[in-house]
Ligand SMILES: Nc1ncnc2c1ncn2[C@@H]1O[C@H](COP(=O)(O)OP(=O)(O)OP(=O)(O)O)[C@@H](O)[C@H]1O
C-alpha cells in the first residue's frame with residue numbers, strides 16, 4: 001500500500017535520509033524505531049510531501065507521489081498525524097475533526113450532516129473527545145490532544161496513516177491508553193506506519209518493524225525476530 | 240450632549256464604517272497568511288475609478304456594482320500572485336515592500352488613465368437628508384452603513400459556519416498541519432486576497448459618491464484604516480467596527496471644533512498612541528519593526 005524506495009532527502013544542505021527503503025502492506029501495522037535524530041520524522045515528512053526528496057520514489061497505492069504538494073498527497077488517501085500533534089489550537093475539538101475530513105466533505109453547507117457518522121465513530125473510540133467537543137483544542141491536555149490528532153487523521157478515512165511518536169511527553173497510563181487505541185485500530189484493519197521512541201511497546205503491536213540509524217534502515221524484520229536480535233536489544237530494548 | 244454634536248458624530252461614524260471596512264480587508268488576509276496588502280487603499284481607489292468608468296459607459300447602478308466588485312477580486316488575486324506568494328513561500332517579509340510598490344504603481348496608473356483630478360461619482364441613491372429625531376441622514380449615508388455591515392456579516396458567517404471558513408482559521412493556526420488535512424494553503428491564501436479585494440472595491444463604491452474619486456483618496460483612507468487596524472487588532476471584525484465608528488466621530492468633531500485642517504489628526508494620534516502603548520503593535524512584531 002505504501003512503498004518507499006531508496007529515498008534521499010534532507011533540509012537544505014544537510015542530507016538526513018540516505019537511501020531509506022520500507023514498505024507497509026495493506027492492513028498491517030509497521031513500526032519504525034531508532035535513536036533520536038535518526039531521521040524517522042524526516043521520513044514521514046517526506047512521505048507526506050512536506051519535504052521534497054532529492055532521489056528515490058514513494059508509491060501510495062501504486063501511484064508515485066514524490067514531489068506532490070502535501071494537500072495533494074492527502075487527497076490521495078494519506079493521513080499524517082505529525083510529531084507534536086499540531087492540533088488547530090484556536091478551533092474546537094469538533095472543528096478539528098471536521099477539518100480532518102476536509103477532502104471528503106462539502107466545503108460550504110451540509111458538511112456537519114455528512115460527517116455525523118464518522119464523528120460518532122471517532123467519539124466512540126475517544127469518549128473524552130465527545131465530552132469536550134465544543135472546547136478549544138488548544139486547552140486540551142497533552143493526551144487529549146494526541147487522541148484528537150489521531151481522530152483527526154482517521155476522519156479522512158485514509159488508506160494509510162502515519163503516526164509520529166504518539167506517546168511523546170505523555171504519562172505512562174495515557175501511553176497505555178494510546179496503545180490500546182492503536183491495538184483496536186489494528187483490529188479494525190488499519191494500515192499504519194508508526195514511529196515510536198518506546199521500541200518495546202511499538203514491537204508489541206507491530207506486524208513488522210524497521211530500525212533506522214543515521215538515515216538508513218539498519219535492521220528489519222518481524223517483531224519476534226527483532227526482540228531476539230542482540231543489537232536491537234542492546235540499543236533499544238535494554239534493561 | 241447637544242444636537243449638533245450628535246449630528247456631527249453620526250455623519251462621522253458613517254465614514255468610520257468605511258475605514259472599518261478597509262481595515263477588515265487587512266484582517267482577511269492576515270488571518271490566513273499573516274500578511275497584509277499595504278496597497279489596500281490604492282485598491283479601493285482603482286476599484287472606484289473602474290466602477291466610475293463602468294457607470295460612464297452607461298451601465299446601470301445594479302450592474303456596475305458586481306462589475307466593480309469583480310475588478311476588486313481580480314486585483315486582489317493579482318496582488319497575491321505578483322507581490323505576496325513568492326515571499327511567503329520563502330518565509331521572507333518581501334511582501335511588505337512588494338505590496339507598497341504595487342500600490343504606488345496603482346497610483347501612477349490611475350493618474351495616467353483617469354487623470355489627477357477628483358471626480359464626482361454619480362449614484363441613483365437620493366442625497367436629500369431625512370430627519371430621524373432631529374438628526375439628518377441621507378439615504379446615501381444609510382446605504383453605506385447597510386453595505387458595510389452586510390458584507391461583514393456575510394463574510395463572518397462564511398468564516399464561522401462553512402468548512403472552508405474553518406479551513407481559513409486552520410491555515411492561520413498551523414499552515415503545515417492544514418496541508419496535511421488536504422487543505423491547500425496557497426489556495427486558501429488566494430481566496431483571502433480575493434475577498435480582501437472585494438471588500439476594498441465595495442468600500443470604494445460605497446464611499447465615492449460622498450467623497451468623490453481621485454488618486455489621492457487612497458492615502459487618506461489607508462492611513463485611517465491602519466489606525467483602526469492597529470488599535471483594534473487584526474483578529475476581531477467586531478473590533479474594527481467599534482474603533483472605526485469611534486475614529487469617524489472623533490474626526491468629524493475635530494474638524495468642526497478645531498478646524499478642518501485638523502481632520503487627519505485624530506487618526507494619526509490614535510496610531511501613535513497605540514504604537515506607543517504597545518510598541519510591538521497589535522500587528523505582530525515583524526510587520527511593525529520593518530515598516
Ligand atoms: N527543520 C529542520 N531543519 C534542519 N535540520 C533538521 C530539521 N528537522 C530535523 N533536522 C535534522 O535532521 C535529523 C533527523 O531528524 P528527525 O527529526 O527526522 O529525527 P527523528 O528520528 O524523528 O528523531 P526523534 O526521535 O528525536 O524525533 C536530525 O539531525 C535533525 O537535527
Ligand SMILES: [Mg+2]
Pocket residue numbers: 040041042083164165
Ligand atoms: Mg521525530
